[in-house]
Amino acid sequence: MVKYSYYPGNVARQSSREVEDTIQPLCNSLGIELIEIVGYNGDGGNIIKQGNKELQLALNARNLALAEMNGHEIITACASAQGILHDSLETFQNDPIALANANRVLERTTGMTLDSSEISTNHLLHVLVDEIGLDKVEAAVVNPLDLDIACYYGPHMQMKGACGGDDPWNPDYMERLITALGGRPVEYKSKTSSVGNPSLLSLGDSVMKMTARVLNDAKKAGAQILVSACTQSHSNLDSYQGKAGRVANKDTNIPVVNFTEIVAFALGHFTDRFAQLKTRAMMIGS
């Protein structure tokens, strides 16, 4: 078993329980042990950063310091969380003043300090491809996906250093993984475009249009379902897809699932949910 400090992100244990439901068994199937970061806090979602950049950095310094105490690299299943954690860590590694300031606050409030030189943050996708290996994943498949699948990465982790060995601008790790899981990846052009999740509650039409752009591009490319590597963006893509379609006057009707769900389904977990998903995909059509 390979061990990682597990950071669930902001919503996996709140509104997106399906991520928490599925990440545990899928990691178990692939020999990944998720070590709890006891007492982890929200990463600020780049929303706290709008009011106070140092505050968001300090909150993330606490998470990183807790993971350092665990002694394992961090893993998360949310692209947004991965982007924010990586951004914070990079700041600490490259800016000793920022690290010193954060440590001053951290020591006073928690008794901990952050070293930052040894820790790293990873999205589950990159761990599966770079560390576990697609051959091992393929060997563990129980229920091949057998669907035309569009992969959504979003912009948050698509930066050099934050997305493993994948290409930040033209990523294909998820497509390769989908192929290994017995699915058929569908190429479309907006897979790294933002759907405006940080402004979902504060902006109206523009966020809906950004959401509709991704969904419609995937649909036009022939996808039956869309898989999101970003748990936060999933809310736009799924819950708001009807509204997005009406605002943008585009066809956005497509089942959207989280990345962890589709991997778990292929590995034989939650067969009932997988059956429901395939039924929805079949009824809606591409």
Added chain:
Amino acid sequence: MPTVAKVWIEEDCITCDACQDILPEVFEVTDDTSYIKADVREDGSFDRNIGFSSIKNEFRAEYSELIEEAADACPVEIIKFEYEGGVAEAVAEEVAPAAEVAAVPVAVADVGSDAGVLAGVLSGDRSLAIFFGSQTGNAAGLAEKTAKLAVAYGLEPTVIDMDAYDQSKFASHKRILIITSTWGEGEMPDNAEELWNATSASNPSLSGVHYSVCAIGDSSYDEFCKAGEDWDEKFAALGATRIVAMKMCDVDFDEPWSQWVAEVLPRIACVDSTGVFHEDLVEAMTAYGAGDEDDGADEGDFSPPSILHAPISLTMRIFRYDPIMAQSGYDTIAVALPGHATIEDALVAVKREADGSLTFRSGNIAGMNPLTGVKANGRIVPADTTRICDLVGNGSTLTVEPVPGYEVLKDLMVSYDRYDIARVDSKPWLEADPRQGERLASGAPMGVMNSADATSLHALADVGSLQLINAMSDTYDVDNVYSGPGIALQRWVRSQDPRSGDSHVKKMFGLMQGKGGVWDEADISSINRHGIDGSQAADSLYAARARLLAEFKFSGKSGRLVKAYSRSVKMSGNVNETTLYRSVLGPLGLGSNIMNGVSLRMMLGFTRNGGPLMRGFQGMLVPPAGIGKIPNMFNGKVANHHQVVAIFNELDRRF
């Protein structure tokens, strides 16, 4: 692995049967050319498939690798294919002319210790004509390879098929290389025969031409390399200057051809634009072409880095838009060029050698032009200073599109009117406070600023192109009211300028806070990932928002979001979405979510994809109900929650 979706045969098949031997199910070689078989094609036709019919789905996976193998094995490289999803592996000639292949038409500025010595010879016309006379494709292949190598010497090669070439144009070239085979008993290959006869009949003067010949043949024949000898003697007789003695290559031609190329390229590269050969520069040119020239390290403390990069071959997909016909699409062209060439170099080459109608904004020698931006494989970059090698590797595809967010005028050229109008409307220029500033001779007020302030102010918007910062935003092209992050940066800088008068600062804050201002940006991370410029712009946008929140006391939906989100994290250590929805959206927003189906989708389980339905109803039933975003609304406090509270209290007591 991607599978091949289309395969077709280009002209000049030599009917060698190689493809048919590898994959007879797909390829059938007739007397004249190879055909794609009807059984595997969607259109059921039997021809070269230049209509690009797709391969039937059921055959793609099975034959994909063998098609690639056949294309690799084709000695004249005329088997082309395309992967599923439209990714061209070896697509060519939607715009390139058939006979004259625009191989490497790019000239690049030269940097290195020899650049000064060679500056004269490397300037001006650097064209090199490489003619091939070929019966089986071997000479044509060598001509292509020679062209790729010639670029390293600052040459602009063009590979020319002798077939149908007008002999009177020989004299227009200053540098000519001929690579020809010999056919039968000392005869010209078929494609060279007509040109040979015409040249022999007209005997044009070639006094201004420097040339060399590489002849390939079979030494078992009496007339070994006769065609090459004929050309060599003819050119000499017509007054051309032989720059390197003719090279005779036997059936194993690779090694002698390599020797010839290594000798001839640096020498012919020393022929300047007036046609004069500089023998004294050959040694320096040889080092320049090999990329191992002296770096000058022993001449001082500073060693300028080399910007030269090995030549690369790639497929360019260039967006085209015809405003008259209102039609758009992509042209695909195979090019080979120095890796250190810029995107603009490549576009200039395509325009010059393949399609003069291609339209794009060009930079100038003074440095980056902020208006030359393009979208290159998803990145927003200035075309005139972005190197090809920084974007793609050898054998890759480079897709070049106009920058998003602006009206496309033609092809890659956009109108920046939207930016200009927003800039004029916001007046982000200096309006000094008359009470504090100095006064000009005219009596008009002029602000003052010390150098430290000037430096920090400059850093707030230290980006190459504000127009391109706008294009980096994923919001800008869906929101016509949004003035864009580039405009926001200018307003932010002016608001922080100590010379600005109070009323002007207030005006800048008002514009940033209002409709079309800095809060219209839906996701700053889409800007942040665009390299140094994007990161700098994102930092300033976050700083501007923080200042606005303080100035306007968290008013408006965006202000409420930041406050409610922060308080949510402070109260439990995590995000409590139910309270967040209620606090930010308010009763009207929640009602809207119910009416437009958002809440329904959540409650009926779409989001949980089969998860327990009860979870969906918890958001409706359990206080504090959000009616629009669902469980787990009573997420408990994280372990050691007091630490989180202490961090908030330490850094920001507003929450």
